[in-house]
Amino acid sequence: MDQEVRTGTRGGRLSRLFADPRNYQISVLSSLILLGLFHYSFHLPWWHVVGCIGATLTTQAVADKIIKRPFDPRSPLISALSLTLLLRTGSVTLSIAAGVIAIASKYLIRWHGKHIFNPANFGLVIMSLVFGAAWISPGQWGQATLFALLLLALGGVVTGKAKRWDVSLSLLGFYSALVFGRALWLGDPLGIPVHQMQSGALLIFAFFMISDPKTTPDSRLGRVLFAALVATVGFSIQFAMYNAAGIILALILCAPIVPLIDRLLPAGRYQWPTMFTLKGDSHETLTPAE
Amino acid sequence: MKLSHLLSSALALGVIATASTANAFCGFYVAKAGTDLFNESSKVALVRDGDRTVITMANDYQGDLTEFAMVIPVPTAITREQVHISDPALLKHLDAYTAPRLVEYFDKDPCSPQIMYKNMRMRGAVPAPVAEMMMTDRAESLGVTIEDEFTVGEYDIQLLSATQSDGLMTYLDENGYQVPEGANRILGSYIKQDMKFFIAKVNLEEQSKTGNEYLRPIAVAFESPKFMLPIRLGTLNARGDQDLFVYALTREGQVETTNYRTQKIPTGQELPVYIKDEFPDFYKSMYKTAAKRDGGHGVFMEYAWNMGWCDPCAADPLSREELQELGVFWLDQNGNETRKMRRPSPAQNVFVTRLHVRYDAKSFPEDLKFKTTGNTENYQGRYVLRHAFDGEMKCEAAKDYKAMVNERLDKEVKTLANLTDWDRKDIWDDIEDAGVGTKFEIKDKSDDRGPTWWKDMWGDK
Structure with a gap:
């Protein structure tokens, strides 16, 4: 399923580059980090x-070596970028520890050949x-990033490369039903749920964390x-x-329920x-990789 | 006694002010040189650790005491023991300690050396609240329960719970409050969220016993996972923007808002020295400009520091007794040491964050929600003046020094214009008028590193 890689010459370099959703995701997450650094x-x-x-x-390289699987830097890179975006800490040791724990969980907590938790x-x-010196700042993105994020995320949907857009959109759909429902019940003005839905952290979560194809259920209904x-x-x-x-x-x-849903x-x-090669070009995957 | 208005000392906690109380908050503390920057501001100290909160609300109300009352939604029931009348000096001290500060440095004689510095703080604050009570039966028929009522200090306090907003509105109305339009909906929302209502009026008899002209701050201690400030009621009748200062005291570190972005106020900039007499104006314009860049409103962190010390100090750190009075309940584990010293004194496990919020109903539709983070990084709004050496300079180095000072001034003017949105031409005029920190005249053209006529044309003037 889901194999629609164009490796022919017609697609050009750019579409080859974005043939793998991970490449797209790496570029978007890096842009968000730069935006956070320079604008926010x-x-x-x-x-x-x-x-x-x-x-x-x-961690990934070592683990791959142990289980004798070809090393692909893209997944760990995405985990690191997501961690950088969402985890705040004043200690570099905790940043490093977060990276190690994230990737290690992928190899250690598995069920039927699939890891349970989204590493980041x-x-x-x-x-x-566990650590008081590390925290999540849900307010750090404010509300103004809405358009930028939507554009980037929708870009992903449009190119069809972010294969799990269904989970992102359903999450936002259900979540907005709940916050709007709450506002109606409380008699609050709609400005409040609109404000809640504009949370940058929520959008980043929806488009770049829960959408990880490796840890979401295999079927669309799931x-x-x-x-x-x-x-x-x-x-x-x-x-x-x-x-x-x-x-x-x-x-x-909720992640432990995914095996049941599957x-x-x-x-x-x-x-x-695609699989990662050092020659610069990705090529079609022949064996299951992670 | 007929209370005709419903308003609050601390807009922060969800206060309702009617239009006729337009001057209710005009009584901002006036320090010399017009440092009453943000009148109509509310000041709240929030002590938070785990689920425990102690909130102290300053009261600047200076109108007719019979006209004053406040309604504050609170997350839990409150009893007599949980309410305390505090000392206005505490919040003033907290304000002074955390205020954005101006620092001056004096250049050494380029022909021989020396240094000194001093600092100025910016402003202070004042407090005071009010109260009365009513018949239980009538309240019950309206679905309003008077959970508790008591007098503390100069305040008559009632804690109400309600089953529906209409009844609560009627109850408040019958007790002489003019509840503004739109409050019904907000009260209804709070009722459904299981909030209680803390209402306070001035007990005139008790007030006269205190001998004070002003009303003292009310402190309330309670336990709830909710770490928030209800600002919605206060935006109902607001005339434009409102300013709120939150002084958050925690054990772990900085406090930030979770549903709005907390930004840092610009800091560390060097400014032309004439700003010394214009500091309040400068700060006001700078704050406004910073907020404007984010749509006119925002949450700005002006200070975040370990309470054990400061550098430079706008005021001494709060004493152990003061902190305890504000509700810092975890001090005991720390032994008896107090620190009265100015800088490095025994570190205390109290971290203060000063947040300056400018808001209106549209840009801040939701109540403020907070979070304590483990971030113990110190931060302060601090602005620097560098005085040029003004004695006689008779050495070769003086020429370079003067050119450096002139260049520095150009830069300072640019910084100032950028921070405040003031016109550069006006700044130069002001410097000229003030007659301080003007450029050095460099007589010998050959010493001025080449011709400057283009600077006169397009330069910084």
Whole structure:
């Protein structure tokens, strides 16, 4: 399934480059980091970024060596970029630890050949729960980034390369139904749920974290159900337990249910369309890779 | 006693002010040189650790005491023991300690050396609130329960819970409050969120006993996972923008808003020295410009520091007794040490964050929600003046020095214009008028590093 890689010459370099959703995601996440650094003046020292990327790449390389699988730097790079975007800490050691924990979870916590947790989500939650010196800043993106994010994310949908757009859109759909429903029940003006839906952190989560094809259910119906579940749990944590990072916690809580959903609603396992080569060009995957 | 208006000392906590109380908050503390920057501002100290919150609301109300009352939605029921009347000096001190500061440095004689510096703080604050009570039966028939009522200090306080907003509106109305239009909906929302209502009026008899002209701040302690400030009621009748200062005291580190972006106020810039007498104007314009770049409103962090020290100090750090009075309940584990010293004193496990919020109903539709982070990085709004050496200079180095000072002034003017949106021409005029920190005349043209006529034409003037 889902194999529509164009490796012919007609597509040109750019479409070859974006044949793999990971390449697209890496470019978008990097742009967001630059936006955060230069426009929103995030406190993000470069050595934290380097430390986190180094940690994820090294962990992946070592783990791949042990299980004798070809090394592909793109997935760990995405995890590192997501961590950099969402995890705030003043300590480079914690940045590195987050990277190691994120990638290690991928190899250690598995079920039927599929890892359970989204690595960045796992690293993010564990670090912020265990260490006081690491935290999630849900407000750091403010509201103004809405258009930029939507454009980028929709770009992903339009190019059809972000294969899990269905989970992103369902999550936002269910979540907005809940916050608008809450506002109607409370008699609040609609400005409030609109404001809540504009949260930059929510949009980044929807388009760049929960959409990870490796940890979402295999079937489309399963993904929609999963999105509904994450939205409901996230909404409850946010509004009944008053934790602003509700949606991020919801993903880690709901992830263990994915194997069950896959069992009830089986479908083909997702495989990344291309494999990484050092020659610069990606080519079609022949064997399942991760 | 007939209370004709419903308003609040701390707009922050969801205060309703009617249009006729337009001057309710005009009584901002006036320090010399017009440092009352943000009148109509509210000041709130928030002590937070785990689920425990102690909130102290300053009260600047200076109108007729019979006209004053406040309504604050609170997350839990409050009893007599949980309410405390605080000392206005505390919030003033907190304000002074955390205020954005101006620092001056004096250049050494380029022909021989020396240094000194001093600092100026910017402003202060004042407090005071009010109260009365009513018949339980009538309240119950309206679905309003008077959970508790008591007098503390000069305030008569009632804690209400309600089952529906109409009843609550009627109750408030019958008790002489003019509840503004639109409040019904907001009260209804709070009722459904299981919030209680803390209402306070001035007890005139008790007030006269205190002998004070002003009303003292009310402090309330409670336990709730909600870490928020209800600002919605306060935006109902607001005439334009409102300013709110939150002084958050925690054990772990900085406090930030989770549903709005917390930004840092620009800091560390060097400014022309005439700003010394214009600092309030400067700061006001700079804040406005910073907010304008983000749509006119925002949450700005002006100060974040470990309470054990400061550098430079706009005021001494708060004493242990003061912190305890504000509700910092975890001090005990720290031994008895107090620090009265000015700078490096025994570090205390209290971290203060000063947030300056400018908001209106449209850009801040939702109540403020906060979060304590583990970020213990110190931050302060600090602005620097560098005085040129003004004695006689008779050495070779003086020429270079003067050219350097002139260049520095060009840069300072640009910085100032950029921060405040002031016109550069006006700034140069002001410098000229003030007669301080003007450019050095460099007589010998050959010493001026070449001709400058293009500068006169297009330069910084």
